[in-house]
Amino acid sequence: MSASKRLLLTAASLLALLLFWQVAALWADSRLLPGxxxxxxxxxxxxxxxxxPESIAITLARVAASFLIxxxxxxxxxxxxxxxxxxxxxxxPWVVVLLNLPALVVIILCYVWFGLTEAAAxxxxxxxxxxxxxxxxxxGAAALSRDLDEMAEVYRxxxxxxxxxxxxxxxxxFFAASxxxxxxxxxxxxxxxxxxGRSNGVGFELQTAFQLFDxxxxxxxxxxFTAVVQVIELGLLQPWERRASRWRR
Amino acid sequence: MSAIAIDxxxxxxxxxxxxxxxxxxxxxxxxxxxxxFVALLGESGIGKTTLLNIxxxxxxxxxxxxxxxxxxxxxxxxxQNPRLLPWRSVVENVALPLPAGEPGRRRALxxxxxxxxxxxxxxxxxxxxxxxxxxVALARAFAIEPDVLLMDEPFVSLDEAGAARLRDLLRRLLAxxxxxxxxxxHDRREAVELADRIVVLExxxxxxxxxxxxALTPAERASPGRIDExxxxxxxxxxxx
Numbered sequence: 001m002s003a004s005k006r007l008l009l010t011a012a013s014l015l016a017l018l019l020f021w022q023v024a025a026l027w028a029d030s031r032l033l034p035g036x037x038x039x040x041x042x043x044x045x046x047x048x049x050x051x052x053p054e055s056i057a058i059t060l061a062r063v064a065a066s067f068l069i070x071x072x073x074x075x076x077x078x079x080x081x082x083x084x085x086x087x088x089x090x091x092x093p094w095v096v097v098l099l100n101l102p103a104l105v106v107i108i109l110c111y112v113w114f115g116l117t118e119a120a121a122x123x124x125x126x127x128x129x130x131x132x133x134x135x136x137x138x139x140g141a142a143a144l145s146r147d148l149d150e151m152a153e154v155y156r157x158x159x160x161x162x163x164x165x166x167x168x169x170x171x172x173x174f175f176a177a178s179x180x181x182x183x184x185x186x187x188x189x190x191x192x193x194x195x196x197g198r199s200n201g202v203g204f205e206l207q208t209a210f211q212l213f214d215x216x217x218x219x220x221x222x223x224x225f226t227a228v229v230q231v232i233e234l235g236l237l238q239p240w241e242r243r244a245s246r247w248r249r
Numbered sequence: 250m251s252a253i254a255i256d257x258x259x260x261x262x263x264x265x266x267x268x269x270x271x272x273x274x275x276x277x278x279x280x281x282x283x284x285x286f287v288a289l290l291g292e293s294g295i296g297k298t299t300l301l302n303i304x305x306x307x308x309x310x311x312x313x314x315x316x317x318x319x320x321x322x323x324x325x326x327x328x329q330n331p332r333l334l335p336w337r338s339v340v341e342n343v344a345l346p347l348p349a350g351e352p353g354r355r356r357a358l359x360x361x362x363x364x365x366x367x368x369x370x371x372x373x374x375x376x377x378x379x380x381x382x383x384x385v386a387l388a389r390a391f392a393i394e395p396d397v398l399l400m401d402e403p404f405v406s407l408d409e410a411g412a413a414r415l416r417d418l419l420r421r422l423l424a425x426x427x428x429x430x431x432x433x434x435h436d437r438r439e440a441v442e443l444a445d446r447i448v449v450l451e452x453x454x455x456x457x458x459x460x461x462x463x464a465l466t467p468a469e470r471a472s473p474g475r476i477d478e479x480x481x482x483x484x485x486x487x488x489x490x
Contacts, residue, residue: 147332156323165345
């Protein structure tokens with residue numbers, strides 16, 4: 001299928017969803033299920049007042065911070081565990097425990113131990129994400145080519161040069177996979193963290209709307225934020241992935 | 250003084266589950282003179298690659314030592330698989346062991362010219378044929394002007410004409426940049442065509458059953474009759490190559 005045809009199909013599918021929503025709203029005829037126009041209106045209002053752009057910016061900043069921290073620490077842990085059998089046997093179970101710890105527990109504990117602060121919020125999100133990154137990167141590091149390692153050793157490549165040209169390119173697919181799933185996970189958890197212990201950001205605005213039963217406002221924030229995340233995925237992550245894998249046949 | 254002095258007291262592979270351990274080398278010694286081209290001839294699986302890995306310092310799990318004539322010799326290793334980086338272009342692969350920057354890149358390009366692949370400098374290795382990939386691997390090996398060149402069946406899985414062209418290329422490259430070569434093969438013809446000395450390996454643990462210097466002129470090396478004669482002189486114990 002050509003790209004333009006696929007785009008057309010996606011647009012038609014989304015339009016049908018919109019139509020379905022409108023019909024359902026008309027049929028329900030309730031403030032608790034507003035139609036697309038009402039939601040759009042709420043979006044325009046929140047944008048004009050400046051609250052929505054500011055909230056989204058604040059939330060995105062938190063997403064970015066915790067995402068970067070989680071990717072860095074998670075990758076480091078994953079690569080170390082993937083390359084050392086002994087360390088993996090020693091610390092692997094810790095990763096599994098962390099992996100299965102409910103996000104909410106981590107958030108509550110962070111707030112209890114470090115107070116209702118920005119640092120606690122970002123730490124909580126990062127801790128939730130780190131084990132996922134570590135597990136994916138561990139898989140990648142364990143699958144590193146011994147052949148290429150030996151080549152690098154025989155030719156006496158300096159450590160950094162070997163890392164850059166031999167090791168990291170092999171990890172790109174794993175890095176991309178954990179970045180993509182990571183972004184999705186991160187922005188969902190950030191909202192919960194904001195709802196529980198921050199006084200700004202999309203999560204906080206959602207909570208306010210919830211208390212007022214302002215469903216139009218909730219949907220407005222949900223749609224706007226989802227759109228922004230999609231733009232980041234399409235405009236940033238995918239082009240980078242294509243660039244990194246252009247050597248493939 | 251020899252360029253490489255191999256003295257392996259003992260090298261064994263640990264027992265796998267359900268199987269006994271295997272002793273590959275016991276009291277194995279081999280001295281190689283500087284600038285010599287030594288072919289190590291023997292059946293597959295008897296430990297020829299292990300021997301190269303020990304010399305290269307890749308395998309340190311053995312009792313004994315390998316000494317070299319020069320302090321910290323530069324190694325190049327042409328593996329059975331070319332072991333190129335698929336995510337780097339051909340010229341970047343050749344420049345990999347060279348100092349970073351423009352001079353390294355220029356040297357890599359010149360090297361590619363010598364192996365006849367200048368026009369493929371910016372291609373990615375996976376688009377190349379196996380023969381071309383092996384040329385790139387040779388370019389990478391010679392780019393660093395190695396003191397010791399280790400080659401592990403670098404021309405297998407090529408058709409005879411392709412292998413012959415690569416043998417020619419190897420001779421030309423060595424004429425310009427002399428190195429001490431250890432060349433592993435199970436092909437007697439290949440050994441006779443290239444080597445100054447043929448060492449035939451056999452058994453478990455590996456021992457040297459024949460150690461034969463060859464002083465052939467280029468004309469003799471090009472003559473099939475002369476090569477067959479030497480092959481016969483190598484005698485039994487090795488599969489016909």
